[in-house]
Amino acid sequence: MSLTIRLPRPDRTLEPYEVAPARGFPGRIAGPLNRVAFAAAHVVADPLADVDPWLAPAIDWDRTIAFREHLWDLGFGVAEAMDTAQRGMGLDWSASQELIRRSLAAARPRGGLVFSGAGTDHLAPEDARSLDDVIRAYEEQVAAVEGMGGRIILMASRALARVARSADDYLRVYSRILGQVKEPVIIHWLGDMFDPALAGYWGTKDLDAAMDTAVTIINDHAAKVDGVKISLLDKDKEIAMRRRLDPRVRMYTGDDFNYAELIAGDEHGYSHALLGIFDAIAPAASAALAALAGGDAKTFHAILEPTVPLSRHIFRAPTRFYKTGVVFMAYLNGHQDHFTMVGGQESARSTLHLTEIFKLADKAGLLRDPEQAVWRMADVLAVRGIEAV
Numbered sequence: 001m002s003l004t005i006r007l008p009r010p011d012r013t014l015e016p017y018e019v020a021p022a023r024g025f026p027g028r029i030a031g032p033l034n035r036v037a038f039a040a041a042h043v044v045a046d047p048l049a050d051v052d053p054w055l056a057p058a059i060d061w062d063r064t065i066a067f068r069e070h071l072w073d074l075g076f077g078v079a080e081a082m083d084t085a086q087r088g089m090g091l092d093w094s095a096s097q098e099l100i101r102r103s104l105a106a107a108r109p110r111g112g113l114v115f116s117g118a119g120t121d122h123l124a125p126e127d128a129r130s131l132d133d134v135i136r137a138y139e140e141q142v143a144a145v146e147g148m149g150g151r152i153i154l155m156a157s158r159a160l161a162r163v164a165r166s167a168d169d170y171l172r173v174y175s176r177i178l179g180q181v182k183e184p185v186i187i188h189w190l191g192d193m194f195d196p197a198l199a200g201y202w203g204t205k206d207l208d209a210a211m212d213t214a215v216t217i218i219n220d221h222a223a224k225v226d227g228v229k230i231s232l233l234d235k236d237k238e239i240a241m242r243r244r245l246d247p248r249v250r251m252y253t254g255d256d257f258n259y260a261e262l263i264a265g266d267e268h269g270y271s272h273a274l275l276g277i278f279d280a281i282a283p284a285a286s287a288a289l290a291a292l293a294g295g296d297a298k299t300f301h302a303i304l305e306p307t308v309p310l311s312r313h314i315f316r317a318p319t320r321f322y323k324t325g326v327v328f329m330a331y332l333n334g335h336q337d338h339f340t341m342v343g344g345q346e347s348a349r350s351t352l353h354l355t356e357i358f359k360l361a362d363k364a365g366l367l368r369d370p371e372q373a374v375w376r377m378a379d380v381l382a383v384r385g386i387e388a389v
Contacts, residue, residue: 023365029075090343
């Protein structure tokens with residue numbers, strides 16, 4: 001029996017759309033992987049909290065942790081309190097600490113891998129007067145995460161981007177922090193397409209010159225760097241940087257446009273993964289990575305490549321609104337009972353954008369219960385004045 005829903009088109013008419021049967025990806029990983037794969041996980045908002053969403057975060061902690069358990073079951077590490085969790089876009093440092101604490105506690109009994117974001121977001125960029133202010137802010141967050149027994153993802157700093165005047169300023173700040181960390185960290189280079197406040201990071205808008213600075217910092221402190229996550233949506237830049245890294249340092253792709261080919265690699269090497277899109281496509285990504293680990297590159301590409309059009313759509317400009325698509329996928333697939341986000345960000349994408357997510361997810365076999373997904377899509381459209389079923 002076919003499932004059909006009426007979906008809106010740009011000309012304001014509705015078209016019948018037939019949904020494919022579920023692909024049926026496994027809910028658990030079957031064996032070890034040959035890539036380290038982190039999913040940057042979202043937080044589940046609490047829609048019944050008596051909190052104004054533009055002013056303070058309200059989080060459903062049980063559903064938020066349950067989603068992380070889903071990711072661990074599929075073989076992923078969790079990249080915690082990152083931009084996918086709306087860090088700096090609704091989720092403040094206080095709530096981030098609680099999130100990290102709860103995630104680490106849930107991970108310990110099951111051996112789940114967690115690296116957590118440490119940055120400077122409790123320091124408003126306009127309040128930063130010097131590099132020492134930035135250093136103190138980094139030190140405070142690093143100490144907090146390490147004090148909970150966590151591993152660090154060293155996040156890019158809006159405050160540093162504001163006060164730094166040269167590459168030497170970045171060298172000073174990162175050298176100071178890396179000299180103090182207890183265990184090797186992952187450095188996150190987040191491009192300004194994700195956060196416009198980070199334009200000119202590493203002291204220049206010239207990406208090649210910026211890469212020179214980043215590589216110098218990383219290779220000079222290779223013993224303190226587990227890897228680098230590069231989020232520039234430019235596969236050639238990532239490959240070029242990957243080939244320049246100290247052999248002890250992993251490249252973690254953050255390229256939500258080209259992740260399949262970057263993870264597969266070439267004759268010179270490959271990228272590991274730390275991706276926001278893995279939140280939305282976790283069962284398929286897990287199955288693909290398991291196939292790759294088993295030497296079956298053909299199946300890896302057959303599973304993962306159909307997910308790339310969905311990812312490119314979710315992360316299209318303005319890229320910083322990608323979180324809306326990630327949470328919409330979690331709603332369609334039953335990981336939460338509502339399409340409500342921290343900060344009210346469910347409103348950040350259009351009805352037509354969400355409709356295209358539904359269609360691309362279906363084509364990639366990512367709707368785990370198509371009947372449920374149809375009814376949930378219909379509910380979202382009904383709120384927007386569209387009678388879909």
